[in-house]
Amino acid sequence: MKHKHKELQHTEEHSCCSCEETGTEQTNVYFCPMKCEGKKVYTASGNCPVCHMHLVPVGSVPHKHTHHKHKEHNKQYSGGRYYCPMRCEGNKSYDEPGNCPVCG
Numbered sequence: 214m215k216h217k218h219k220e221l222q223h224t225e226e227h228s229c230c231s232c233e234e235t236g237t238e239q240t241n242v243y244f245c246p247m248k249c250e251g252k253k254v255y256t257a258s259g260n261c262p263v264c265h266m267h268l269v270p271v272g273s274v275p276h277k278h279t280h281h282k283h284k285e286h287n288k289q290y291s292g293g294r295y296y297c298p299m300r301c302e303g304n305k306s307y308d309e310p311g312n313c314p315v316c317g
Contacts, residue, residue: 243268 243255249263258268294306301315 242271244271245269 241256243258244253245261245264245266246269247261247264247266249261254271255268258270260267294308295310296304296306297313297316299313299316301313
């Protein structure tokens, strides 16, 4: 069974973040949590026409703005040795930087 959804164009009035900007929660506006179609929104609940996941109301999912830092790698451990992060050749290492001879 296919559902027909009335689509809304994203504008200043209908953006995924406008509920935070205005302080009011939008009702009857839904989006796909997988963002298959970018910022496309719908006026009826149902399933996404692309991935078939349940559409969720705008404003029901908090926006995540997470920032993380990578751990500082111990540069002394590498000893100026380079390796392919894909480990195409196992633990083989090289003295000079460059491309992996297997995967590029």
